Amino acid sequence: MGEGEEVRNKQVLFKGYISGFPKESDMCISTDNSICLKVPEGSNGVLVKNLYLSCDPYMRLLMQKIEGPSIFTSLTPGSVITGYGVAKVLDSGHLNFKKDDLVWGTTGWEEYSLITVTDSLFKIEHTDVPLSYYTGILGMPGMTAYVGFYETCNPKKGEYVFVSAASGAIGQLVGQFAKLMGCYVVGSAGSKEKVDLLKNKFGFHEAFNYKEEHDLDAALKRYCPEGIDIYFDNVGGKMLNAVILNMRSHGRIALCGQVSQYILDEPEGVKNVICLIYSRVRVEGFVVFDYLPQYSKFLDTILPSIREGKITYVEDIVEGLESAPAALVGLFSGRNVGKQLVVVARE
Amino acid sequence: MGEGEEVRNKQVLFKGYISGFPKESDMCISTDNSICLKVPEGSNGVLVKNLYLSCDPYMRLLMQKIEGPSIFTSLTPGSVITGYGVAKVLDSGHLNFKKDDLVWGTTGWEEYSLITVTDSLFKIEHTDVPLSYYTGILGMPGMTAYVGFYETCNPKKGEYVFVSAASGAIGQLVGQFAKLMGCYVVGSAGSKEKVDLLKNKFGFHEAFNYKEEHDLDAALKRYCPEGIDIYFDNVGGKMLNAVILNMRSHGRIALCGQVSQYILDEPEGVKNVICLIYSRVRVEGFVVFDYLPQYSKFLDTILPSIREGKITYVEDIVEGLESAPAALVGLFSGRNVGKQLVVVARE
Numbered sequence: 001m002g003e004g005e006e007v008r009n010k011q012v013l014f015k016g017y018i019s020g021f022p023k024e025s026d027m028c029i030s031t032d033n034s035i036c037l038k039v040p041e042g043s044n045g046v047l048v049k050n051l052y053l054s055c056d057p058y059m060r061l062l063m064q065k066i067e068g069p070s071i072f073t074s075l076t077p078g079s080v081i082t083g084y085g086v087a088k089v090l091d092s093g094h095l096n097f098k099k100d101d102l103v104w105g106t107t108g109w110e111e112y113s114l115i116t117v118t119d120s121l122f123k124i125e126h127t128d129v130p131l132s133y134y135t136g137i138l139g140m141p142g143m144t145a146y147v148g149f150y151e152t153c154n155p156k157k158g159e160y161v162f163v164s165a166a167s168g169a170i171g172q173l174v175g176q177f178a179k180l181m182g183c184y185v186v187g188s189a190g191s192k193e194k195v196d197l198l199k200n201k202f203g204f205h206e207a208f209n210y211k212e213e214h215d216l217d218a219a220l221k222r223y224c225p226e227g228i229d230i231y232f233d234n235v236g237g238k239m240l241n242a243v244i245l246n247m248r249s250h251g252r253i254a255l256c257g258q259v260s261q262y263i264l265d266e267p268e269g270v271k272n273v274i275c276l277i278y279s280r281v282r283v284e285g286f287v288v289f290d291y292l293p294q295y296s297k298f299l300d301t302i303l304p305s306i307r308e309g310k311i312t313y314v315e316d317i318v319e320g321l322e323s324a325p326a327a328l329v330g331l332f333s334g335r336n337v338g339k340q341l342v343v344v345a346r347e
Numbered sequence: 348m349g350e351g352e353e354v355r356n357k358q359v360l361f362k363g364y365i366s367g368f369p370k371e372s373d374m375c376i377s378t379d380n381s382i383c384l385k386v387p388e389g390s391n392g393v394l395v396k397n398l399y400l401s402c403d404p405y406m407r408l409l410m411q412k413i414e415g416p417s418i419f420t421s422l423t424p425g426s427v428i429t430g431y432g433v434a435k436v437l438d439s440g441h442l443n444f445k446k447d448d449l450v451w452g453t454t455g456w457e458e459y460s461l462i463t464v465t466d467s468l469f470k471i472e473h474t475d476v477p478l479s480y481y482t483g484i485l486g487m488p489g490m491t492a493y494v495g496f497y498e499t500c501n502p503k504k505g506e507y508v509f510v511s512a513a514s515g516a517i518g519q520l521v522g523q524f525a526k527l528m529g530c531y532v533v534g535s536a537g538s539k540e541k542v543d544l545l546k547n548k549f550g551f552h553e554a555f556n557y558k559e560e561h562d563l564d565a566a567l568k569r570y571c572p573e574g575i576d577i578y579f580d581n582v583g584g585k586m587l588n589a590v591i592l593n594m595r596s597h598g599r600i601a602l603c604g605q606v607s608q609y610i611l612d613e614p615e616g617v618k619n620v621i622c623l624i625y626s627r628v629r630v631e632g633f634v635v636f637d638y639l640p641q642y643s644k645f646l647d648t649i650l651p652s653i654r655e656g657k658i659t660y661v662e663d664i665v666e667g668l669e670s671a672p673a674a675l676v677g678l679f680s681g682r683n684v685g686k687q688l689v690v691v692a693r694e
Binding site: 069071245267270271273274279287 | 602
C-alpha cells in the first residue's frame with residue numbers, strides 16, 4: 001500500500017462505565033473507522049501497526065469513573081481501549097523512531113494507532129527472543145516483577161517468599177527471581193493446571209489452589225509453616241488479610257496489584273492491620289512507572305537469563321482483535337494460563 | 348521498718364478476660380496480700396516500692412485471651428495488673444541494682460513488687476527532671492515517639508506530618524519532634540481542651556477534634572490541604588483508612604498503636620489499601636522493645652531538650668492505687684489530658 005493511504009482500522013471500543021466484572025458486551029468491535037497511514041504534518045507522533053496487545057488487570061480500573069487519588073485516567077466511553085502493546089512503526093514524526101522500528105508501549109486496541117504520547121514508548125533492540133515477550137517478561141509486567149521484588153522486597157537468600165496470582169504475567173517471574181536468589185518460594189493460583197505449572201515449570205517449592213481453600217490462613221500455615229518473610233501481593237483483599245497473620249518478624253509486603261478488588265464497588269477491608277505492628281512488617285505500594293528510566297539496565301539483566309534458559313515464561317495467546325474482549329474479561333475469572341496477550345498481526 | 352519485714356501489699360487485681368471497653372469493675376483493689384520486703388535467698392530479683400504507675404492503651408490487650416501472633420501475653424485472671432512504672436529498690440539480688448536505686452520498667456500495680464524479669468529494668472541516673480517522666484517522656488512512650496518518628500518515618504524538613512491521639516503520651520512528643528525538625532504538623536484529638544493544648548502548648552500548626560468530624564476524609568482535606576507525607580498512627584481503624592486517601596506520593600505511615608481497635612472484638616477493616624499503591628506509600632509496624640538497647644542514646648538526646656525547655660510534657664496524674672482502675676479505663680473514653688499516670692507513693 002502507498003504512503004498516506006487511507007485504510008480501514010478495525011478497533012475494540014469501550015462502550016461505557018461499568019461496575020463489577022467486565023463483560024465482553026462492555027466492548028464492541030468496530031470497522032467503521034479508517035486511518036491515514038501517515039503522521040499528520042507537524043506532528044511528532046508515531047504511526048504504528050499493532051502486532052501484539054497486552055491484557056492486564058489494571059485495565060479494569062480504567063473502565064470505571066475514577067474518583068480519589070489514582071495513577072490512572074478513565075477510558076472515555078465510545079473511545080478505543082488503550083493498553084500496552086508491541087507495534088511496528090509505519091511513519092514517524094519523532095526523532096527517536098523511524099519507519100520499520102519495532103516498539104513497545106501504550107497503544108490502542110486497533111489495527112493501526114497514531115501514538116502521540118511517546119514518553120514511555122521503547123524501541124525494541126533485541127529480536128532474538130519472541131517479540132510478544134515485550135508485552136510481558138520484557139515489558140511492563142517484567143519490569144514490575146523485577147523492581148517490586150528486588151527493590152521493594154529487599155530479598156535475602158534463604159527467606160520465605162509467597163506470591164499470589166503466581167502463574168500470571170508478574171507472579172511467575174517473581175517466583176523465579178526468588179528461586180534464583182535462593183529463597184523458599186510458595187505460590188497460589190486458581191486451578192490445578194496452574195498449580196502444576198508453578199511446581200513443575202517454574203520450580204516453586206510449594207503451590208496451592210486458593211479456590212479450594214475455605215480458610216486461607218489455615219492454607220498458608222500448611223504451605224508456609226515457617227511463616228512468610230516476603231509477600232508479593234498481586235491480589236489484595238482476603239489473601240492479603242490472611243497473609244498478614246503469617247508474616248515473620250520484620251517481613252516485607254510489596255503491594256503490586258489488587259486484582260481481587262478491581263471488580264468490587266466497595267473493597268474488602270483488611271482487618272489484621274494490628275499484626276503488622278506485632279510482626280514489625282513493612283508494607284509498600286509501588287508503581288512500575290517510577291522505574292522506567294531503569295529499563296535498559298533491567299534488560300541487560302534479564303535477557304541473558306532468558307537466553308541461558310534460567311528463566312522461562314508462559315504466555316496465553318489468542319488470535320485477532322475479535323478475541324481481545326474475551327481475553328481481557330478472562331483475566332478476572334482466571335481463564336488465562338500465564339501472560340494473556342492478543343496477536344493482531346505477526347509483522 | 349526492718350529488713351525482711353512482712354507488710355500488707357495493696358494490689359489492683361485483674362478479675363477475668365473481657366471484651367469491649369474495660370470497666371473499673373473488671374479490676375478490684377485487694378488488701379489481702381502481704382509481702383516480705385526482702386528478696387528470697389538465691390533469687391536475682393529486685394524488690395521494689397512502686398512510686399508511679401503508667402496507664403497505657405496496650406494494657407487493654409492483655410485483658411483478653413490473646414490468640415494469633417502478638418508481642419503480648421495475656422494477664423492471668425486473679426493476678427495483679429502489670430505495667431510500666433517507676434520504683435525504688437528496697438532490696439536486690441541482682442548485681443546491676445542496689446538498695447535505694449531508682450528504676451523504671453515493668454512492675455506490678457501494687458505497693459511493693461518482687462521483679463524477677465529484670466532485662467528491661469532501667470536504673471534512673473538523672474533526677475533533675477520529674478521522676479514521673481520515666482513513665483512517659485523518658486520511658487517507654489518517649490522511646491516509642493522517638494524511634495517511631497526518627498527511625499520509621501524518615502522525616503525531612505518541610506514535610507507534612509499528621510499525628511492522631513496527638514495530645515497523648517506519645518503523640519504530644521511526635522508533634523514536637525516534627526516541629527523541631529521543621530515539619531508542618533497537624534494533630535487530632537478528642538476534645539476542644541486537647542485541641543487547644545495541641546495548638547497553644549505543643550505548637551502544632553493545626554489540630555482538630557475528630558469526634559466533631561463526621562467525615563474524616565473531608566476533615567483531613569481541610570486541615571492538611573497539601574496532603575500528608577508522614578502519618579504517625581496511634582489509633583488505627585477509620586482514621587487510618589481516611590489518612591490513606593490523603594497521603595502524598597512516597598509518604599510513610601508508622602503504625603504505633605491502634606487504640607480505637609483494642610476495644611473491638613472484630614477490628615474495622617482498612618478499605619483504601621489500593622491507594623497505598625497509587626501513592627507509593629510505605630506502612631511500617633514497629634515495636635519499641637526492639638530499640639531498648641538505644642535507650643541511653645535516646646536519653647542523651649532528649650534530656651537537654653527538656654532542660655532547655657525545647658520540649659514540654661503534659662501529664663494527667665491521679666493519686667493512689669484506688670484511682671488506678673478508673674485512670675486506665677479513662678484512656679479509652681479519652682478522659683485523660685496528656686500522659687496518664689498514677690502516684691502510689693512519692694518516695
